[in-house]
Structure formats: C-alpha cells, structure tokens
Amino acid sequence: MNHPFLDGFLFSIPKFPARFFVRGILAYRNSLLTMLNRMVKRFWFLSIFLALWCLPVGFVYAAPTVSSVSATPASISNGQPTLISWTLSEGTGHSIYFFCPAAVKIAKLNGTSFPCNTRQSINASPSTSETFLITNVSGSSQSIRVRVYPKDDSSLDYDPGSMDVYVSVGANPNPITDFTVSTTSAMVGGAVTLAWVGNTDLSGTNLRFDCVADIKVMSASPSVSTALPCNATAYANDLQASGSVSVSFANDSLFPRTVYVSVLPAIGAGSYDAVHGKSISFEVLGRNLPQGPSVDTFSSQKTTIVSGEPIIFSWTSQNTTGANLRFACNDALAVLEVRSTTTVALPCNSYAFSKILPASGSVTLSFTNKSYGPQGFLASIIPQISDGTYDATKGRSISLSILPLGTASAPMGTNTANAITVPPGATPTPTSTIKVTRPVQFSRYLQKGMKHSQVSELQKLLAQDKLLYPEGLVTGYFGPATDAALKRFQKRYGIAKEGDEGYGLVGPKTRAKLNTLMYF
Structure with a gap:
C-alpha cells in the first residue's frame, strides 16, 4: 500500500542511505496492515468479543451520593422536633449520624432513644425523611451536625457521597x-x-x-x-x-x-x-453552750418548824450527777437526819452529807432549837458539777424559822424556793427578788482584757440575771460580753455611766457594791 505524502517525501529527499531505511519501515507497515486485514476477515467474531470486553473501560462509574439534605426547622428550642429530609442519587439506602456534644440527647418522634455519635442505618428508601426530638441540658445553645451517608450496591456506606446539615438547639432554661x-x-x-x-x-x-x-x-x-x-x-x-x-x-x-x-x-x-x-x-443556729447543772425546785413542808418535828425537804435538778445540802446554823441550832429507826446529826455551815444525794429526791430532817426564842435557819440544795465539786451559784435556798421545844406546831404547808442559794449565815433582804452567792470577796481591780479567777466569779454573779449578762459565759477572761454586762450592772445601780470615771471597770465603788450585794 502506497502513501501519497510519504512517497512524495521520499522522492523529494536526496538519494543517500537514509532513504533506503525509511522505505524499509514503510514496507514493514504495509505488511502488518495486510496481515491484520486478513485476521479481521477470518476471525470477525473474535474482534467483536474483544470490543465488547473492552467496552466498559470507556464508561464513567456512577457513585451513590446524597444530592440534598435539610433540617426543618434548622433552629429549635430544647425538646422540640426537627424534620431531617434527604434525597439520594444512585444509592440503595442510607445511614445517619448525629454529632452530639455532652448533655445533648436525640429521640425519634415516638420517644424511642436514637444514639448519638454512632452511625445508624435508617432504611432502604432512596429518598426519605425522619423527625427527631433534640434535648439540650448543656446550659448553652448547641449546633448539632447531622450527616447522611448513601449506600452502594453492596449495601455499604459510601462515605465520599455523604452530606451534612446543622441544627441549632437552645438550652433548657429550667432543668x-x-x-x-x-x-x-x-x-x-x-x-x-x-x-x-x-x-x-x-x-x-x-x-x-x-x-x-x-x-x-x-x-x-x-x-x-x-x-x-x-x-x-x-x-x-x-x-x-x-x-x-x-x-x-x-x-x-x-x-x-x-x-x-x-x-x-x-x-x-x-x-x-x-x-x-x-x-x-x-x-x-449558733452552737449550744454546755448546759451546766441547775436546781429546778427546792421545797419544805413547813416554813415554821417546832424543835423535834420531822419535816420533808424535796428537790429536783438537771444536768448534774447529784446534789448536797448545806445548813446555815448558829450554836443554838442542831440538824438531824431522820431515818427509819434512828436520827443522825448533820454538820452546819458545811456540806451536810458525806455521800452525794440524788439529783432529784427528798430527805426527812428535824431540828433542835436550844434557845428560848425562834431561830432563823437557811437550808440550801447545791448541785454537783462534772469535776466532783459543787456549784453554789446554781443552788436554791429556803429560809425557815425554828421554834423552841414546847412550842405549838405550825400548820403544815409547803415552802418552795424559787431563788438561787445565799451563803451560810446570810440574812435575806425582804425586797429582794433573786438571791446570789459570793463564793469570794472581790478584792482585785478588774478591767477588759484581764484573765483571773475573780473574773470568773464576776461572770458567775452577773450570769444570774439574763438581762445583765445574756451570754452567761464563765471563762475567766474579761472580754467584750463581760464588759457589756458590767456596764449594765453599773448603770442599774447608779455606780457609773458612759463618760464617768470607772465605767466598765471593777474599781472601788463597783467592788464595794459587789461585796455588799446579796440580791439583784
């Protein structure tokens, strides 16, 4: 087979050895084309098969894709529904994935929980939608990303064909x-x-x-x-x-x-x-101060007693392990405990019983008056405190009259003590309302900031009147509460007032009043 262009080209070039080389190539080409022509004519069916087998190579593969996805509405309040809609192209099904931050939950419209951060297969429909309820208790608005994946012919998710949509969810205002x-x-x-x-x-x-x-x-x-x-x-x-x-x-x-x-x-x-x-x-409320012992009641059957006459004394107390009696007597008086078959002499002006009496109880006593006239007598019940000693400031006392032997008996009655005990030998003042005990004589100059045993005695005395010293603390330290209580005491008795010398101090005037005071 001749080629016009090549033949013209060959005749136009000089005749040197290269011309013969080109003619050889053309001859080889012509032979190859002749052989292929014969093969096509003889093996036409093979040519068709090869063409068909190679045909798909020339076509482009159509991958599954999500052609559209939307959220309606795209912004919701906590707990509200949104419709997620999607359309597939060339897909056989789809999966959906919610990217949820903490405290966000997804549920279907029927209330069934739908997992977050997990790929879930929905169904095989190529175009569909689903309504979801989204709750947000994170405390702030959240943007939720929703991704739809298409499935290929093998029902496997085809990730490159996926598409996202975002839903804004408001926070729960009242969780x-x-x-x-x-x-x-x-x-x-x-x-x-x-x-x-x-x-x-x-x-x-x-x-x-x-x-x-x-x-x-x-x-x-x-x-x-x-x-x-x-x-x-x-x-x-x-x-x-x-x-x-x-x-x-x-x-x-x-x-x-x-x-x-x-x-x-x-x-x-x-x-x-x-x-x-x-x-x-x-x-x-503030902490409770440790409750100290107190005597609630102390009474006798009579206020006037004839010598030798048995009289029952009764008492009740609390926050104590026991109590003891103390009698203020002069030399003309004797006190006896009346037992079932005998009497036992009791000491005066000291604690009467060697063994502790019960916190609440009674005892029968009789008295002897050796004089020719009535004798005043003071009986006190004093509670025991935790260290085994007695706190006279928490006791109660009864004032009685003891008649000489041979005197007619007074009518039976009850004399009840509603006051704190007074020291042995003290004589009650008729106008008093509250009795107090002075275990010691005040002898020191006391002021705010000091710590001393006489400060404790001052605090005990002032604590008997809640109007003066409502805190009632007995610490031995002269602090702000004690200072305020002392000033109230000085004002009550006209000793000093604000601006006066000695106001808030236990000086000579205040000390004299404290040492002579038997009653508030």
Missing part, C-alpha cells in the same frame, strides 16, 4: 423545677432534708454548698464519713435527677450563720451547669 429545704432555721446537729425535682432529660445532679465561716456540713443520706466540701460539688458521684439528701450542720460560732446551697444539673461526666441550677438559703 431544675423545684428545690426545697425542710426547715429555714436548722439546729446544730439536727437533720435537714434538701429535696429537688429535675426534668426527665437530666442524667443526674449534684449539690454545691457555699463556704461559710464556722460551718461544716455532714451528710447522713447518702452517708459520707467526712465533712462535705464547700465551693465545689459536694458528692463524688452524681445524685438523681429528682431526689433528696439528709444533712446536718456544725456551727463553731455562738451566732447563727446563713447557709447557701445550690442543686446543679449534670451535663456530662463530672461536669455541671451552674447557670441553670436552683439555690436556697437557710439559717444554722
């Missing part, structure tokens, strides 16, 4: 609907119940107590062996979305303290929403 406390004024050590109600969307809650000076919080239910932390979540593990706890408080102060506590909704592992919690406050 805690109620928070209550069982009392607004809690006693130290008393049980306090804190109860709350949270939305069903919540996975849990926790409590947070603000730090308050002198306050410690203990949890009885759930039981925690140590004090709960303050200014931090109180419990190591989440509490229920709705529930209650029982706590108690210690207050190292004598004064009430206001406690603030919040219930916080959980938004993830160890994470809580402090913005949308609820808070309440209540008062924890």
Whole structure:
C-alpha cells in the first residue's frame, strides 16, 4: 500500500542511505496492515468479543451520593422536633449520624432513644425523611451536625457521597423545677432534708454548698464519713435527677450563720451547669453552750418548824450527777437526819452529807432549837458539777424559822424556793427578788482584757440575771460580753455611766457594791 505524502517525501529527499531505511519501515507497515486485514476477515467474531470486553473501560462509574439534605426547622428550642429530609442519587439506602456534644440527647418522634455519635442505618428508601426530638441540658445553645451517608450496591456506606446539615438547639432554661429545704432555721446537729425535682432529660445532679465561716456540713443520706466540701460539688458521684439528701450542720460560732446551697444539673461526666441550677438559703443556729447543772425546785413542808418535828425537804435538778445540802446554823441550832429507826446529826455551815444525794429526791430532817426564842435557819440544795465539786451559784435556798421545844406546831404547808442559794449565815433582804452567792470577796481591780479567777466569779454573779449578762459565759477572761454586762450592772445601780470615771471597770465603788450585794 502506497502513501501519497510519504512517497512524495521520499522522492523529494536526496538519494543517500537514509532513504533506503525509511522505505524499509514503510514496507514493514504495509505488511502488518495486510496481515491484520486478513485476521479481521477470518476471525470477525473474535474482534467483536474483544470490543465488547473492552467496552466498559470507556464508561464513567456512577457513585451513590446524597444530592440534598435539610433540617426543618434548622433552629429549635430544647425538646422540640426537627424534620431531617434527604434525597439520594444512585444509592440503595442510607445511614445517619448525629454529632452530639455532652448533655445533648436525640429521640425519634415516638420517644424511642436514637444514639448519638454512632452511625445508624435508617432504611432502604432512596429518598426519605425522619423527625427527631433534640434535648439540650448543656446550659448553652448547641449546633448539632447531622450527616447522611448513601449506600452502594453492596449495601455499604459510601462515605465520599455523604452530606451534612446543622441544627441549632437552645438550652433548657429550667432543668431544675423545684428545690426545697425542710426547715429555714436548722439546729446544730439536727437533720435537714434538701429535696429537688429535675426534668426527665437530666442524667443526674449534684449539690454545691457555699463556704461559710464556722460551718461544716455532714451528710447522713447518702452517708459520707467526712465533712462535705464547700465551693465545689459536694458528692463524688452524681445524685438523681429528682431526689433528696439528709444533712446536718456544725456551727463553731455562738451566732447563727446563713447557709447557701445550690442543686446543679449534670451535663456530662463530672461536669455541671451552674447557670441553670436552683439555690436556697437557710439559717444554722449558733452552737449550744454546755448546759451546766441547775436546781429546778427546792421545797419544805413547813416554813415554821417546832424543835423535834420531822419535816420533808424535796428537790429536783438537771444536768448534774447529784446534789448536797448545806445548813446555815448558829450554836443554838442542831440538824438531824431522820431515818427509819434512828436520827443522825448533820454538820452546819458545811456540806451536810458525806455521800452525794440524788439529783432529784427528798430527805426527812428535824431540828433542835436550844434557845428560848425562834431561830432563823437557811437550808440550801447545791448541785454537783462534772469535776466532783459543787456549784453554789446554781443552788436554791429556803429560809425557815425554828421554834423552841414546847412550842405549838405550825400548820403544815409547803415552802418552795424559787431563788438561787445565799451563803451560810446570810440574812435575806425582804425586797429582794433573786438571791446570789459570793463564793469570794472581790478584792482585785478588774478591767477588759484581764484573765483571773475573780473574773470568773464576776461572770458567775452577773450570769444570774439574763438581762445583765445574756451570754452567761464563765471563762475567766474579761472580754467584750463581760464588759457589756458590767456596764449594765453599773448603770442599774447608779455606780457609773458612759463618760464617768470607772465605767466598765471593777474599781472601788463597783467592788464595794459587789461585796455588799446579796440580791439583784
């Protein structure tokens, strides 16, 4: 076969050896084309097969894709529904994936939970939609990414063909609907119940107590062996979305303290929403001072007693392990304990019994008056304190008259002591209302800031009148409370007032009044 262009080209070039080389190539080409022509004519069926076998190579593969995806509406409030719609191209099915931050939950319209952060196969329809409910208790608005994956002919997700859509979900404004406390004024050590109600969307809650000076919080239910932390979540593990706890408080102060506590909704592992919690406050009363001993009642059957006449003396007391009697007698008087078959002489002007008497009880006594006229007599019941001694300032006394032998008996009655005991040998003042004991004579100059045993005696005396010294502390230290009580005492008796010399000091005038005072 001849080629016009090549033949012309060959005749146009000079005749040198290269011309013969080109003619050889053309001859080889012509032979090859002739052979192929013959093969096509003889093996036409093979040519068709090869053409068909190679045909797909020339076509482009149509991959499955998500051609559209949308959210209606694309911005919702907490707990509201949104319709996710998608359309597939060349796909045989699809999967859907919600990218959820902490505290976001997905559910189908029928309430069935739909997992977050997990690829889920929906159905085999190429074009469809699904309505989802989205709850958000994270405390702030969240943007949720939703991705739809198409499936190929093998029902496998084809990731390159996926498409995303975003849904904005507002925060739940009231994840805690109620928070209550069982009392607004809690006693130290008393049980306090804190109860709350949270939305069903919540996975849990926790409590947070603000730090308050002198306050410690203990949890009885759930039981925690140590004090709960303050200014931090109180419990190591989440509490229920709705529930209650029982706590108690210690207050190292004598004064009430206001406690603030919040219930916080959980938004993830160890994470809580402090913005949308609820808070309440209540008062924890000051600590109770140790209760000292006191005599509540002390009485005798008669106020006027004939020598030798048996008389029953009765008393009641509290916060004490026992009590003892003390009699203020002169030489003309003798005191006897009347027993079932005998009498036992009792000492005067000292504690009468060698063994402690019960805290509440009675004893039968008789008296002997050796003089020719009536004799005044003072009987006192004095409680025992924890160290085994007696506190005369907490006792009560009865003033009686003992008649000589042979005197007609006075009518039977009851004389009840409602006052604090007076020292042995003291004579009551008719206008008095409260009797006080002076265990010692005040001899020192006392002022604020001092610490001395006579400060303790001053505090004991002033504590008998709650209007003067409501705190009632006996510490031996002359502090602000003692200073205020002494000034009230000085004003009451006209000793000094604000601006006067000696005001707030135990000087000569105040000391003289204290040493002569038998009654407030």
